[in-house]
Amino acid sequence: MSRSVKLIALVALCAAGALAPSAAKAQLKPEELVKMRQGLMVAQKSQFGPMGAVAKGEAQMSDATVMQAQNLANVAKLLPPTFSQETSGVSGSKAKKEIWQKQDEFKKAAESLLVETAKLAEVAQKKDPAAFKTQYAAAANACKNCHDQFREK
Numbered sequence: 001m002s003r004s005v006k007l008i009a010l011v012a013l014c015a016a017g018a019l020a021p022s023a024a025k026a027q028l029k030p031e032e033l034v035k036m037r038q039g040l041m042v043a044q045k046s047q048f049g050p051m052g053a054v055a056k057g058e059a060q061m062s063d064a065t066v067m068q069a070q071n072l073a074n075v076a077k078l079l080p081p082t083f084s085q086e087t088s089g090v091s092g093s094k095a096k097k098e099i100w101q102k103q104d105e106f107k108k109a110a111e112s113l114l115v116e117t118a119k120l121a122e123v124a125q126k127k128d129p130a131a132f133k134t135q136y137a138a139a140a141n142a143c144k145n146c147h148d149q150f151r152e153k
């Protein structure tokens with residue numbers, strides 16, 4: 001193949017999204033993926049904490065609540081590629097091996113985070129405290145369910 005034909009083929013492949021799934025993995029080492037995962041988890045906590053006070057009725061719903069819920073949903077979207085198999089056994093990680101042994105269960109737990117945090121972002125916009133409280137609990141449950149099964153104590 002000539003150089004320009006190769007280039008055209010590569011551009012076509014990229015446009016088709018064929019290279020997209022491995023992009024994050026190719027750029028980051030397993031140790032970096034673990035750091036990214038742990039950092040994203042802490043970022044989730046940072047947005048989830050203040051929303052907890054609202055859910056408990058200790059703080060008013062505000063524009064900040066809407067933003068926190070949106071941030072949480074967006075951070076959740078960055079998590080799945082950080083659970084790539086090559087991160088199994090990286091030192092300093094509390095991810096259990098079961099993540100890669102029970103892929104069906106793990107995918108369900110990961111999917112439920114995406115679904116419940118997206119719903120929370122939607123509900124937050126309505127500024128209805130009762131609906132927010134219910135959906136906050138569903139999202140918290142998604143965190144807990146995965147931690148109980150797939151995170152070392």
Ligand code: HEC
Pocket residue numbers: 034037038039041042044045048092093094095096106109110113139140142143144146147150151152
């Ligand atoms: C699909 C599974 C899963 C879901 C859902 C999940 N977590 Fe995690 N979480 C983990 C795993 C696994 C670890 C350990 C990561 C590691 O050490 O490699 C972790 C670690 C953490 C940590 C510790 C990070 C550190 O290293 O300091 C916090 C905080 C955390 N999660 C918060 C949350 C919050 C808040 C939610 C929900 C909004 C959530 N997680 C949802 C699997 C999950």
